[in-house]
Amino acid sequence: MEWKPDKSSQIPVYIQISDYFETRIMNGEYPAGSSLPSERTLAALLDLNRSTIISAYDQLNSLGLVKRVKGFGTIVTLSTSAEGHVKRVPNWEEYVKSGFLQLNDPITRTIHKIVGSDKPYINFAIGELSADLFPVTLMQEAHSQLELSQYLGYEHIQGNLKLRESIANHLNRYRNIESSSSSILVTSGAQQALQLIIQCLLKPGDSVAIEDPSYSFSLPIFHSAGLRTFRLPVGEEGIDPEQIVSLYKQHKIKMVFVNPIFHNPTGTTLAYNRRKRLLDISTKYGIAIVEDDPYSLTSFNQEPMSTLKSMDQDGSVLYISSLSKIVSSGLRIGWMTGPQAVIQRLTDAKQQLDFGHSNIPQWIAAQLLSSGELDNHLMQLRVGLQKKLQLTMNALRTELGDKVRFHIPSGGIHLWCELQGDWDELQMFNLAIDKGVVFTPGSTLGSQSRHVRLTYSKVDDLLIGQGIQRFAEAYLQCRDEKNSR
Ligand SMILES: Cc1ncc(COP(=O)(O)O)c(C=O)c1O
Known part of the structure; x- marks a missing residue:
C-alpha cells in the first residue's frame, strides 16, 4: 500500500483513512461483499495503532459503506443497480442511534409494544381510564x-x-x-x-x-x-x-x-x-x-x-x-x-x-x-375509580397478605406497592407478561427498589381480581426462585 495518511494534517488520521476507503469503495475497487484489510494488517502497513483503524472502520460503518462482522472482518455492503451504478443505502441503524432525543428505557418500550398489540393483556401499566369511565x-x-x-x-x-x-x-x-x-x-x-x-x-x-x-x-x-x-x-x-x-x-x-x-x-x-x-x-x-x-x-x-x-x-x-x-x-x-x-x-x-x-x-x-355537565361526570368518575381501587386492594390483600404494602390514596389512578423479600424486577415483569398481565416496574419511575406501580383505572372491574392473581403468581414464583438459589 503506497498511500499513507498525513500525520501533520488538521484532518484526523482516522478520517483520512475512512475517506481513502470511501473513495475506493465508491469507484468499485472494493466491490460489495469484498473485505477491507484486517485491522491488524492495516495498522502494521500504515504504522499506526489498531485503535485508529478501528475508528476509521467504525466511521465507514456509520456511513453505511461496510458492516463489521465478527469472525469475518470488515465487509463492503454497497450493492450495484441493474445499470451498474453503486447503490448507497442510508445506514438507518446509525441514524436511529444518533438522534438527540433519547430512547425510552427498555421496560417502557416493552410496555408500549405490549399494550399496542392486539393480545388481551390485563393492563395495570397505562395511566388512562377504562371505556366505562369515559363520558361517551x-x-x-x-x-x-x-x-x-x-x-x-x-x-x-x-x-x-x-x-x-x-x-x-x-x-x-x-x-x-x-x-x-x-x-x-x-x-x-x-x-x-x-x-x-x-x-x-x-x-x-x-x-x-x-x-x-x-x-x-x-x-x-x-x-x-x-x-x-x-x-x-x-x-x-x-x-x-x-x-x-x-x-x-x-x-x-x-x-x-x-x-x-x-x-x-x-x-x-x-x-x-x-x-x-x-x-x-x-x-x-x-x-x-x-x-x-x-x-x-x-x-x-x-x-x-x-x-x-x-x-x-x-x-x-x-x-x-x-x-x-x-x-x-x-x-x-x-x-x-x-x-x-x-x-x-x-x-x-x-x-x-x-x-x-x-x-x-x-x-x-x-x-x-x-x-x-362536568360535575355529574366527575361524580360518577370518582365512584368508578374508588371501586376499582377497592377491588385492587382487596385482591392484593387476598393474594399476598402482608407480603405487599401500600399507601392508600384518596384520589388518582395509581397504587404504589412495595413487595417484600428478594425478587428480580425484570424477571417478574417478564413472567407477568407471560401470564397475560402488565404492570409498571418501580425502576422506570424512580430509585426505590422492590416497588411496582399498579394503575387500576383502565382495568375492567371484572378482570381486576384475575389480573392481581396472575400478578401475585409472578411475584411469588420470582421470590421463591430467588430464595431457592
Ligand atoms: C403526573 C403526570 N403528568 C403528565 C402526564 C401526561 O399526561 P397527558 O399528556 O396525557 O396529559 C401524566 C401521565 O400519566 C402524569 O401522570
Whole structure:
C-alpha cells in the first residue's frame, strides 16, 4: 500500500483513512461483499495503532459503506443497480442511534409494544381510564354539534379561543386559579407542556429538581435536553422542601417539577404546610416551580385541594393540567397557565413544532367544559375509580397478605406497592407478561427498589381480581426462585 495518511494534517488520521476507503469503495475497487484489510494488517502497513483503524472502520460503518462482522472482518455492503451504478443505502441503524432525543428505557418500550398489540393483556401499566369511565354520551353530544366547515382550517396556535375561555372558567371554578384566555396555552396533553417548558425555558447544563419516584423521572426529555436532574424523595407527605434549599446552594437548581396532588406513582399529596414552604423557598431563591396537576379532580372524598398555583401570590408557578385522567386521554387536550412572556414564548415554539393543536378535539373539549355537565361526570368518575381501587386492594390483600404494602390514596389512578423479600424486577415483569398481565416496574419511575406501580383505572372491574392473581403468581414464583438459589 503506497498511500499513507498525513500525520501533520488538521484532518484526523482516522478520517483520512475512512475517506481513502470511501473513495475506493465508491469507484468499485472494493466491490460489495469484498473485505477491507484486517485491522491488524492495516495498522502494521500504515504504522499506526489498531485503535485508529478501528475508528476509521467504525466511521465507514456509520456511513453505511461496510458492516463489521465478527469472525469475518470488515465487509463492503454497497450493492450495484441493474445499470451498474453503486447503490448507497442510508445506514438507518446509525441514524436511529444518533438522534438527540433519547430512547425510552427498555421496560417502557416493552410496555408500549405490549399494550399496542392486539393480545388481551390485563393492563395495570397505562395511566388512562377504562371505556366505562369515559363520558361517551357527553362527547357524542358535543361532537354532534360540531360545525365542520368552521373547523377545517388552522386553529389559533395558542388554542381555540372558546376552549381557552372554558379552561379559564374551569380553573377558576374547580381549582381556584385566576387566569384568562390570554394566559393559557392549549397543548397536546400535559406532556407537551412539560416538553415545551424544558425546551424553551432551560438550556443544556441547567440543574432542575424532580421527584423520586415520579412521572418526570420516567421521561427521557430531561436528559435529552442536557439538563442535570436532582432527585427529591417523595414520602407520605410528599417532598421535603428543605432539600430544595440545599440543592439550590450546591447546584443552583433553576426549576422544580412537582405533581403535588395524588402524585404519580405514590398517590400521596404534598402536605399543606409543605406546599406553603415550597412557595416561600421558591420566592426566596427565585426558583421556578412547575406544578403538574392532572389528578386533583379525582379526589374520592371531594375535598377541595389547594393547588400550588391557587396559593401562589408572587407568580412563581407554571401550572399544567389536562383532560387525560378525567375525561379522555385520546383527545390529547392539555394546557398550561403562567406569565404572558412564558405563554408567548411557548406558543412560538408550538407554532414551530406542530402549528397548534388539532381543532376538532379542541372544539369537543370546549363544548364539554362549558356544558355544565362536568360535575355529574366527575361524580360518577370518582365512584368508578374508588371501586376499582377497592377491588385492587382487596385482591392484593387476598393474594399476598402482608407480603405487599401500600399507601392508600384518596384520589388518582395509581397504587404504589412495595413487595417484600428478594425478587428480580425484570424477571417478574417478564413472567407477568407471560401470564397475560402488565404492570409498571418501580425502576422506570424512580430509585426505590422492590416497588411496582399498579394503575387500576383502565382495568375492567371484572378482570381486576384475575389480573392481581396472575400478578401475585409472578411475584411469588420470582421470590421463591430467588430464595431457592
Ligand atoms: C403526573 C403526570 N403528568 C403528565 C402526564 C401526561 O399526561 P397527558 O399528556 O396525557 O396529559 C401524566 C401521565 O400519566 C402524569 O401522570
